Amino acid sequence: MQKVINDPSKVVDEMVEGYIKAHPNLVARTQNPRVLKYVNAPIANKVGIVTGGGSGHKPAFVGYVGRNMVDAVAMGEIFSSPPAQMFYDAFKAADSGKGVACLYGNYAGDNMNVKMAIEMALDDDIEVKTVVANDDVPSAPKDALNKRRGVAGEILMWKVGGAKAAMGGTLDEVIAEAQKAISNTRSMGIGLSPCTIPEKGSPNFTIKAGTMEVGIGHHGESGLEVCPLETSAQMAKRMTDIILPDLPFGAGDDVVVLVSGLGSTPYMELYILFNDVEKILSQRGINIYHPYVGHYFTSLEMAGVTLTIMKLDDSLKACIDYECDCMGLQQFGR
Amino acid sequence: MTCVSIQDGSFILMPLIRAIQDNKQYLSDIDGFIGDGDHGINMNKGFTLCEEQLKAEPGDLSHGFKTLSHILMSQIGGSMGPLYGMFFSAMAKASKNKDTLDAAGFGQMLTAAKDKVQSISEAQPGDKTLLDVLLPAEESYRAALNANESFDSCLDRMSSAAEQGRDATKDMVAKVGRSSRLGERSRGVIDAGSASCCLILQVMAKAIKDTI
CATH class of the missing domain: 3.40.50.10440 (Dihydroxyacetone kinase; domain 1)
Incomplete structure (x- = not known):
């Protein structure tokens, strides 16, 4: 550890x-x-x-x-x-x-x-x-x-x-x-490596090198499937294919996109994924009203990402635009 | 009518605390197969805090259970804090202001505990939780009591029903709690909460039988 x-x-x-x-x-x-x-x-x-x-x-x-x-x-x-x-x-x-x-x-x-x-x-x-x-x-x-x-x-x-x-x-x-x-919000995650609760001293689940766990939970709960590691573009496609039809989101929607690392995945990779997600959404005519990319909700030192999309109406936009100040999120006017 | 004095609750509380301390690793290990592996750690933390408090402030059985319940609910959290907190709170209330405990009295405590746990949990029988121990244990105890069996015999029936209930969770698929996220993959190991519940009921039964 x-x-x-x-x-x-x-x-x-x-x-x-x-x-x-x-x-x-x-x-x-x-x-x-x-x-x-x-x-x-x-x-x-x-x-x-x-x-x-x-x-x-x-x-x-x-x-x-x-x-x-x-x-x-x-x-x-x-x-x-x-x-x-x-x-x-x-x-x-x-x-x-x-x-x-x-x-x-x-x-x-x-x-x-x-x-x-x-x-x-x-x-x-x-x-x-x-x-x-x-x-x-x-x-x-x-x-x-x-x-x-x-x-x-x-x-x-x-x-x-x-x-x-x-x-x-x-x-x-x-x-x-x-x-x-x-x-109005849908999320999912992909896990690339496990995390260790300090008092336990060792991870209580594994993700083999070269694989990824699709749909993993914030505590390492098992997801939909374990499959060979994919590129960021493939992950973006896989996640949007699951998230978008579920609400559903469609052409003309204004959305918030939140990409969060699960703990040890670097910012660089989060922006790579966001770039791929943006391409898919713009192809589908979905407008990103406000993006958030960063470490917003993590699972100790787990590697991986989560994608969250929220569909907006006027009152939700007003709330998203509102000023706020805390350690995890600072916003000073649109 | 066979009964035991409960003016000093330590004859049940102390063996209970020791049993949890001795089984800390076992409970965490079985939790680790399909949960997050902290069941023994959390239970041990709560029961050990209770031991310290009862050494400073001993009392009757109701006081002992109330102390344990308060610690579980105020300091332990997770799912087991509220579930066992309610369990022992109900037992404390059902044994309040009593000097002795007989078969009917323990039956009241057990039923009260079962009802209280059911009132807070979303779990149904067969969902692979501690209810799969508590429900058959209470039912067997009550059946034996209604058949006018001895206090000893009622406790034996409760203990064996608890054990069967615990072992039956092995083939169940978890429907609530963290392990439910595993679906079919939760089959094949016993549920950690059912293991601790069985342990608690059996240690209580033995402590009472040793005193009768």
Whole structure:
């Protein structure tokens, strides 16, 4: 295991300490050491935005805490949902009295812990509503959308929900807009090498050299198939062939395209893939309204890429254009 | 009527904690085949925190389960935190303000725990989860109780049903949780949650039988 760490059982705690020291203008501590909030949260008269999940996905989840984005985050162990208490503490840190939108990904542990946290919050009269991201196409068939897991599309859900809340939307309006964002979003990933949870010390899945896993999940969940390694152009074709018909996306659509590395794939390769994706979309008459290329949602040091596409309408465009500032995403006007 | 004193909960809590500590590696290893291999690590972390707290603040059985439940729900997370958190919370409530435990009393605890776990989990029987142990174990216990079998015998029936339930998960395809992403490839190994659930029920049964 080649890692820059100290005690493998304390990687999350030590990362949190470093994060606070590195971003004092963005995040502040709460009473719960695993819950950080935007320095100005709770913001008067604004719906609070909360998310949370297992660690190991930097910049997700804490990297999206900031201005006009997420107000408070719950950070679990590596690849493991935060306990209910943490989500509940995040609700308290984000709530200004206007309610809390908890925008998170579809995983069994997160579903249970959020459900319990909402029950706890009811006792405090904090109103919490949820949107559960399910943008990963290969994780379940189209007739079982509620079984699909949430992946990099979550970033667009936070961006849209965060903007809508900053514009003064009510809890129901924020929830509706964030739901529309994720319902209009489709993603998939290709994995090229495995990752190692520090406390385990060795990878618990393998991807043989010269092969790639199509449809891999953010924790190494098996995908659709393992096949020989392809060129970037072939990967772009393979991913768009799966993503585009699923919504479907078609000629004349304005879309956001988000290409994210899974951890150790260099920026150079992400831009090569984006170039190939852009060619396919422009051939099909699909207009890229806003591209994002970078490391937005990773899986420790896994190699590989994810492609996310979101179809826009006027209100989603307004939310995507809205200013925001956090470690993972900075936008200062269109 | 056979019954045991539960004014000091350590006769169940301590063997339970030791069993999880001793099986940390085993639980992680079976989880590693089709999950992410951290089941033993997380369970051990929670149960060991509980051991420290109970040494500082011992109490009756209800107190012990409540302490364990609180730690699992506030510090462990994942799927097992809430599932076992609810399981032990229900057992704590069902044994509250009682000095002794008899066959009917343990039946109430077991049924309460089963109902609580079902209330939070989306899993159905056959989905390759700890419910495939908990449901038949509770059912067998209840059948034995209704047939007026002894406390000992009810516990034996629960233990063997738990074991059969655990082993039956081997041929199941996972439908919920992380291993469900593997589909057919999840067949052939037992479910880690079912293994820990079987262990917990069997250790409880043995601890009670040793005390009767």
